[in-house]
Amino acid sequence: MTSQFPSTDDVILGPGDDAAVVAAPDGRTVATTDLLVEGRHFRREWSTARDVGHRAVAQNYADVVAMGARPTGLLIGFAAPADLPLAWAEEFTAGVREECALAGGAVVGGDMVGSDTLTIAVTALGDLEGRAPVRRDGARAGDVVAYTGHLGLSAAGLALLERGVDGPADCLSEHRRPSPPYAAGPEAAVLGATAMLDISDGLVQDLGHICRASGVRVDLESDALRPEPALLEAVRVLGAPAGNAVAAARRLMAVGGEDHALAAVFPPETGLPEHWHAVGVVAEAPRGSEEVPEHPVTLDGDVVERGGWDHFRRE
Amino acid sequence: MTSQFPSTDDVILGPGDDAAVVAAPDGRTVATTDLLVEGRHFRREWSTARDVGHRAVAQNYADVVAMGARPTGLLIGFAAPADLPLAWAEEFTAGVREECALAGGAVVGGDMVGSDTLTIAVTALGDLEGRAPVRRDGARAGDVVAYTGHLGLSAAGLALLERGVDGPADCLSEHRRPSPPYAAGPEAAVLGATAMLDISDGLVQDLGHICRASGVRVDLESDALRPEPALLEAVRVLGAPAGNAVAAARRLMAVGGEDHALAAVFPPETGLPEHWHAVGVVAEAPRGSEEVPEHPVTLDGDVVERGGWDHFRRE
Structure with missing residues (x-):
């Protein structure tokens, strides 16, 4: 071979x-x-x-x-x-x-x-080309949380396959062949990222690893999660109520795994290239790094429960 | 974990x-x-x-x-x-x-x-500690073939297990936990080994890889294959006829795999430490490196057929 x-x-x-x-x-x-x-x-x-x-x-x-x-x-x-x-x-x-x-x-x-x-x-x-490895434990309060790559498409693709319904090709193909933004990893290191990881279990879940390793929490802004058109179409096919497609798509962006996008944390003054989407900020853990809350990643201040496409099941 | x-x-x-x-x-x-x-x-x-x-x-x-x-x-x-x-x-x-x-x-x-x-x-x-990797393709006619580690014990241990009979603990344990001579690998490189490999499929079989990569053949001397006492005992338990135990043990040393001993080829002038056992010499392939024979490794000039312990089956 x-x-x-x-x-x-x-x-x-x-x-x-x-x-x-x-x-x-x-x-x-x-x-x-x-x-x-x-x-x-x-x-x-x-x-x-x-x-x-x-x-x-x-x-x-x-x-x-x-x-x-x-x-x-x-x-x-x-x-x-x-x-x-x-x-x-x-x-x-x-x-x-x-x-x-x-x-x-x-x-x-x-x-x-x-x-x-x-x-x-x-x-x-x-x-590593001479650079320090970008670990999970370097995030500091005030840093900006950003991602690059696709979010939610793979989870939507899996939901379509599980339900045996046809849907946007971009979602199906992202599930079958995730397309990590390879060049963005070294780029983030050069930009000075203080923490970074590959999103395999979902943005909220994986940012939790950074929070626990760094002793911080993260609040995401739902307005900053801008669904791709294919994802919006997929959630409609999957049965999201009319008028609720954007919220449903954002939910998949927050909890859907396996797109293998990258999430990174940058100092606030970093000039981020366009393909890095700022989606939240790092905050102190309630009583310092010794006490990271059970749900260290919130969305508009609220805890995000796990489970992505279950939300849309028709059963 | x-x-x-x-x-x-x-x-x-x-x-x-x-x-x-x-x-x-x-x-x-x-x-x-x-x-x-x-x-x-x-x-x-x-x-x-x-x-x-x-x-x-x-x-x-x-x-x-x-x-x-x-x-x-x-x-x-x-x-x-x-x-x-x-x-x-x-x-x-x-x-x-x-x-x-x-x-x-x-x-x-x-x-x-x-x-x-x-x-x-x-x-x-x-x-590699600054040294060139010792590959399979560097053996030259006139070089000495040597091994270090155990040979034949694992094959004897497997034969004992397959037949459900008790036998020397050293053979059983070598099958269960091979003990590669770790330090001897870097040592051989320092000594100037021209080729080396890990013996996983048997001495004859694996030296064949060196022959094909280097465009040479190897003749082993059976007198140089000195069976360990545990191996001699094992072949007796396995049913080798009286008076034939040494020959049977040498056969397992030649074809038995999975001891993870090391076989290496050294320039003839190399002063080999005691734990490296010289067992043969490298010779030209019949018409140069373009034509390595089907059985490039011989024992006292004869082709060695595969199959180790089958020889001793009582069926």
Whole structure:
């Protein structure tokens, strides 16, 4: 499988030996790993093999860029049942190759084994280019909270698939192949972001990690959550009452996961590029960093309950 | 799970953020990945959880040291059925921790997910300490072939387990917890090894990779394969005819896999430390490097057929 991947300048020794050798120009390597299990993280009836290849790369490299790093290399473990069609593996490989071309890193190693459960293990490496990693614990009261990338589209896409109804292609494709804003991770680091993460569980949920790590709370402004047209259309298809589509879409933007957008916190004086959308502010935790509230992220001052598309179920 | 692992000087940022940051002092990182699937790579009835933890680390760090590198960091993906006893995961973690203490690298990241099939994905990182990686393609005619570590014990242990008979503890434990000679990898690099690899499929089989990559062949001397006492005892228990135990043991040393010993090729003038056992020589491929024979590794001039313990089956 690995022979089908192009190399890059970061690959000092590619697949085929006991191990690969990847450039780590500033003397540090960023590393993260994720498992994708069929039936839990993807379904062969909802996603093509190519989609799964894209997604396996995207969700790992999203974690790399969320540290402010540039993707350099990927290792892929592939455990597959004996009856997996060869074409599935080939299409998966094509998806990996395409997403690597977008993100900029190369496949440097892998392992293929048999298993009753189709499982994909990805480890992604990255280069901090001399900068400090952007962690979760640097947010300070007064900082601005912003995001870039799509929000809510993947959750809407999943809801459409679960209900078996057709809807906006952008939502379905974002669920199948999230499109992390790769370049924005290093960009945020250069801009001086004090904290950053990849949004995999939802904006509110994931900002909670920053709050707990930094000892702060965050208040989001719903007016600043501006739904994309595809998301508005999706919530209408999903049954949001007329006149309530914007509120319903904002709810998905606040709690919907898996778009792999980036959320970052910047000092208030930072001049943010247009594609970074300021959506809230960091505030002191009630009694200092020792006491982060149970729901540290609020929307217009209110606690946001979990559960995204349940809201729209017709059952 | 990751909070239970001690850190080391190589860990710049440990588990808990989007990704870890690991030291790569000379500007390069060695990286390799392996999957272990229950029922294929281990059996819960034959190996304890602690054994599996040891083995998951050992087989990956063996690949790192086989490049001549020093282990620095490990990422572990853990996919488990909902009914996996918590104690199993805890014991697995203890085994990982213990093997990391032996090998010298830290656990820097991981992922835990549900799956019907217990699956462990390990990625290991290493530091070349300024040396060139020892690849598979550097062997030259006249070089000496040597190994260090155990050979044949794991295969004998597996044969004992498969036949449900008791036998030497060293063979059973080597199958359950291979003990790669970690320090010998960087040592071989310093000694000037021209090629090296981790023996996972058997000495003959794996030296074949060096032959094909280097365009050479290798002849092993059976007299140089000196079986350990535990291996001799095991082949007797497995039914090797009296007077034939040494030959049977040498066969397991030649074809038995999974001990994760190291095989390396050195220039003929190299002064080898005692624990490196010279077992053969590198020769030209018949018509130069373009034509490596189908069986490039011979034993006393003869082709060695695959299949280890089958030889001893009583069926």
